[in-house]
Each structure stands twice: as structure tokens, then as C-alpha cells.
Amino acid sequence: MGAPRTTNTEIPLPPRPRPGVNRIAAWSALVVLLTAAIWSVAALEINVASMVRSLDNAANFFSRMFPLDFPPLGELLVMTGQTLAIVIVATVLAVVLSLPVSIFAAANTTSGPVMRGVARTIIVVCRAVPDLIFAIVLFRIFGLGAFPGILALGLHSIGMIGKLYADAIEQMDGGPAEAVRSAGGTRVQWITSTVIPQVMPQLIATALHRFDINLRTSVLLGYVGLGGLGLELANALRTMQYQRGIALALIILLLCIAVEMLSGVIRATLLGRVSTDRSGLLGFIDRIAAGWVTAPRGGSEPQRTRHGTMRIAPQWDSERIRRFAGVALTIAVVALATVYADMDFSTLFDDLLALPQVLGMFLPPSPQDLLDVLVEAMLVTIQIGLAATLLGLVLAVPIGIFAARNVAPSVGVANLFRTIIVIIRGLPELILAIVFIVITGLGPVPGTLALAIGSVGLLGKLIADSLEETDVRVQDAVRATGATGIQVFFAATLRQTAPQIIAHVLYQLDVNIRSATLLGIVGAGGIGFFLINASRVQEFDVVAFIIAMVIVTVLAVEAVAVWTRRVLS
């Protein structure tokens, strides 16, 4: 080290650090994206005038919507059961497939760089290919039915579940694994005995989260023939039975909210601390259970049962009963769902034999004479994604600010806006899109509005969360200089959270472009419409071309988003 500096010499102003090339490029990318988003809003003609014009439609629509026409209860239960069975089996399948993939994908459990690369590629590809595309291809291979639909949902889910599982494994404490390794345990042994138990809560929480998402997607897949509530909804709307359609939409909405609440409760109990409060029935069980063992003295005697044999299992106290009941119930539900999903494997062998021939129909991908139209539709899809993200952000900023406890004028206001966010998040985008289509007519506008509202839910929550996580001391410091509330907000709060919020917005853009390709199939504009058409008229080379376009776009957007996030964080 150099000589110690004296404090009384004037400290020279350090040269302003020059921003790196990467940072400049990242900010430029953001500016380009913002400009493109504004242009998209304009190009899609999303403005107040056109909204007002469609008000007539809306009034008209609401008059045609009532009275709601609910299907008979028995039928309804059958449909709901079918949907839930498909979603349960698909999610379980996704978990079963994701677990080995994530073990190979995680740096600390992988067997080598080659397998890690393969696993990561599987995850990226599964994420980039929308469920709808998996469904179209698999329905072509296996015919319509629950099995290909489940496979489609399951395969796409690997993209998210595999990634989150791998992250959880990489963040885990590696100590126990090393202990088992040093006792002579093999790789498979230390993975099953220490890695899986450690990440179990996250595994289950992620699966439940995916279950929510798959429920929504399964409804969408009704449009390409997957049975259950979605199919009935698609049929009702296709035949313009709005009273039936909206009634079904309402039921789907309630189901989504119910499932989300249930999985929220399960996740909370899994990740939180188990209450040790033993009262009522549980306390009674515990007192009985305690009578079955002789209390060990000072821990230096093995525990024995009343009959004097050594006890090597925990007693049946309320804790164990609860855990056992949880596992038994899960197994029962999954078994029931597997039976009820009614998967038909009778033609599986023939289908697989025909696989090369079917795949041949997709090759080579070709736009036929539709190149211009398809490229334009793809552009519209991108515009929808950009416009929806921008509109969502514009709405989410005030909502998020008012929902953050440390920024909102009062806790009451914050709670109110938190509730609004929860409700918005509960709305399935598909249902929103359908309602908007009925109001504004077919086209990109309803799709954009639906995705914008969907974005408000997530962005609003993320903005509120990151605001609440800001360092309060900085705000106090700025406030101490006599700044006004608004100044504090811009100088301290917003500045601190800007990088995080930009990251969230980029993530949402990524999600929205993906969803924009899907919502096209209900008539909400963009490439999805052509995708569904081409598959209906069996032009599989066009289907393949569209699939390729979608995947390239999605991967490109994701690459830009990931890169910008990394440079700016």
C-alpha cells in the first residue's frame, strides 16, 4: 500500500466513471423498446376515442349476456372434475420430469458440463415453446384426447419448474451432501438423502404455483380441443351462446380464485413455521400418544414402547398424523385424477409408429404464399406484447405506489390497493380477452387490453414489493434535508428501485409476447389466429413455419431481456 494520506490536503474530485459500452447499449435498448411500445399503442389504435365508440357494443353485449345460462349442476361437476383431473396429472407429470432435469441443470448436482448443457437446453426449449404449440403438435401425433393435452401442459411446465427447481438446488447448503459423500455415499444417495429433503418445501410450493398457471392454460387449450370447462367455453362462444359462455367464464373465474387461495394456504403452511399449539382434538391425540412410550431418561437410553421394544419411529402424535394425512390425501387425489382424466393409451403404439410420417408433414417449414401476412401478424403480436406492457406499467405505477406501505398516504390506502392487486391477479387473461372481444369486436385491441390488465396485477405487486424493500434510511436522510414528500419519492425511493422495476418490466414483456401468441387463438389478433387456422386446415408446413417464427421471436426477446437485466443490475 502507498503512504497514508493526510486528511488536510484537498481531496481531488475523482474522475466521473465512464459508463461502459454495455451500459450504454442496455440503456439504448430500453429507449428503443419504449419508443416501439409507444408506437405500438398508436399503431393498434388504442385510444380513448375508439374506447368510447365501443361503449355501444358494451351496452349491447351486457344486454345479450343476461340471464346467465349455467349448465346443469351434474354436467358442471363432470366438466370441472375433468379440468381439475387433467391439470393435476399434468402438473404431477411436469414435476416428475422436471426433477431429474433440474438435478442435471444445477451446478452443484450435475454430473458434468455436457449433461448440464443438455438439461439447460431442455429447460429453455420447453419454456420457449408455448403450451398451445405443444398441444397442436401432440394432438396431431396422438389424436385429440386428454393424454396429449396433459403431455403438452407437462412439457411446457418443465420450462418454469425445471428452472426454479435448479435455482433452489443451487441455493441449498451443500454441507449435508458433503457429509454423506465423506461417509461413502454415492451421488445418487446424497442427492436423494440430503438435496431433495432440503429443497422439498420449494419443490411443493413451485408445483402448486404451476398448478394455478396450468389451470388457466388448460382452459385456453379447450380452443384446440382439450376437454373440460375450456372446451365447453370455446364451443359456447363459437356458437355465439354468450349467456352460456359468460356463465362458464364466471365459473372458471371462481375456480381459479378458489384454487389460488387453497394453494396459497398450503404454501404458507409449508414455508412457514408449524404451530406448536396443541389444543382441542390435536392435544387430545398427543396426550394419548404420549401414553404409548416410556419417557426416556436424559436422552442416554433408547426410547422404548410400552412393550419394551426399541422405538425407531416417531409416535402417532398430531404432527405425524397431520403429515401422514397430507401425504395420503395427495396420493389419493393424484390417483383419482389419473383415473378420472381418462387417458387413452390404446393407440399409443400405432401413433408412435406413425411418428416419422407425421413429423414429415411439418417439414420443411414453409409459409407457402402467406409470407407477408405471417410476418405482419407476427409484428402485430409483438406490438400487442409491447403495448400491453406499456399500458400495464402506466396503470401499475400508481397502483403499486399506493399499495406500498412505506410510500402510501396511509396503511388503510395501502391495504385497499393491495386487495385490488390480488383481485386483478386472480382474473384469468383468457376470460378478460373474451369479455373484451365481445365488447370491442375481434382484433388486437381486446388482446392488448387483456394482457395490460394481467400485467397490472403482477407489475403492481412487484413495484409495491420493491418499494417496500427500499432502504428507509435513505428516504429519511433526504427528508432531513427538508425535501417534500414528492422529492423524497423521486430522489430516494424511485432511484433505489429503478433497476429492479426495469427488470420486472422486461420480464413482463417477455411473458406478454409469449401470451400474445396464444390469445390470438380466441380472436384477439396476431399470429395465434393464423396458427390455429393453419392447423385446422392441416397445412402443417405453415404451422411449422409459424412455430419457428414464434420460437425465434420469444428466444430473441428473452435474450434481450436477460442481457439488459444483467447489465443494469
Place this chain on the structure above:
Amino acid sequence: MTAAAAHKTIPELGTIRFENVTKKFGSITALDNVSVEFAANKINVLLGLSGSGKSTMLRHINGLNKPSTGDVWTLGTPVRSASPTTLRALRNNVGMIFQQFHLVESMSVLENVCTGKLGSLRGPRFGLWSYPRYVRENAMEQLARVGLADKAFQRAGTLSGGQQQRAAIARALIQRPTVLLADEPVASLDPLSSAGVIELLAQISREENLTVICSLHQVQIALEFADRIVGLNAGRVVLDRPAAGLTHNDVDGIYAPVPVDERVKIAV
């Protein structure tokens, strides 16, 4: 028991020998041409500054690290060239405990102890029920031995630090090891729990006639606990003597400051 104890007293079986071992991590030399033979069936304590290579040395004994040059002989096996199968068999005879205990906190104490037996079990295990009955009974006996039988069905994370280290000792004991490696077993514990854990280690080592190699930071404990003391400084052995008759003064030499250029090499 007596037959087992008898075979353990045959010197070669308890022997651990470093032959000109050098270990480099990139540009860092963690062990620098170390040749040393640990006393069989005795308590060997490793002393040295942070970064002097104590952990690295212990990890060479069961092959968690392999030497860059030279070789380590553990229980008659050359570790450097050992095949995975040989290494697994070797590790099965060598128990190890760690500063941070390395228990799965969400698992019951009993199941944690059972995982110590994996070296001699085939196939993956998940959950307490996947272990054979004899393993579970054995685990219970080991827990009773370290005074934790009453905690067997609690989650490991709910135990105190001292109790967790006892559970980790039980996990090592279920292997029925001939060698026990302990990497700073009491560095995360308060003085009272430390004394308890060290006493337990000493008692078990004598009962089982174990060859113990234990790294420590507390000289006082080392002088009381050890049969033999090995001092490391910047990856070199600078002291190797029976503990009897050693004074604080003798031991202080181990902690001589490392020359600056060496320290940069070691600590960075």
C-alpha cells in the same frame, strides 16, 4: 467387540501417512511438500493459523481432495489413485465431523444419523422408512450414546449447536469407523458446549480405539485433549510431537506470522 478392537490395534490398519504431498488450488499452495505420519489409535490435533491448510489436510485423508503431487495413504490405501469403489469403501471406514455440523435441518435427528450408513447401503434412500430396520435401531443406539435419544424424532434444526454436533458425531459413529476426522468441531460452539463435545469425542475415541485427527483453534483444549500435536504453518508441518510435556510456548511457534509474500499467496 473385543475382536473388532483387537484388529484395530494392528498398526498398519490405523495408519495415515502423507508422503511429500503438495496441493495447489490454482496459484495457491495449500499444502507444501507435507510428509507426516499420524499416530494410530491416538488423538492427533492439527493446529495452525486460518488458511494454514488444516481443512485441506483432513480432506485429503478421505479423498475429498486429491494431492497435486505426492500421495496419502489411509488404512493401507493410496488415496490419490483410488477408484471410486475403493474410495467409497475407504470413506466407509473414516468418519468425519464438521464445524457447521452439516445436518439436514428439516429432517429428524434419527434420519440424519441414518444417512451416515449410506456408505455401506446400496441404492438411493428417501425418508426414514427407506432405511433397513437394523440401521434405524443402530442409529437410535448411537443417539443414546451421545445423549440424544430423547431428541431422535425432532427436526435437527430445532437442536442447540452442541446437540447438533453430538448428532453429527452419532452420524459418524454409525459407520463404525476406525478413523475419525474432525474439522474444528467446536469452533461454532459456546465454551460450555465445546467442553461437552470435546469430552464426548475423547471418551468415544478411547472406547473405540479410534485414530482421531482433529483440527482446533484453542491451544488450551488441544494440550488437554491431544496425544499428539501437529502444527501447520503456510501449508508446511512445523511441529510434530507428543502432547505430553508440550507448553504453550512450544506451541506458539506454530502461529509465527507468515512472510508477507507467502501470506498473499495463501490468503487471497
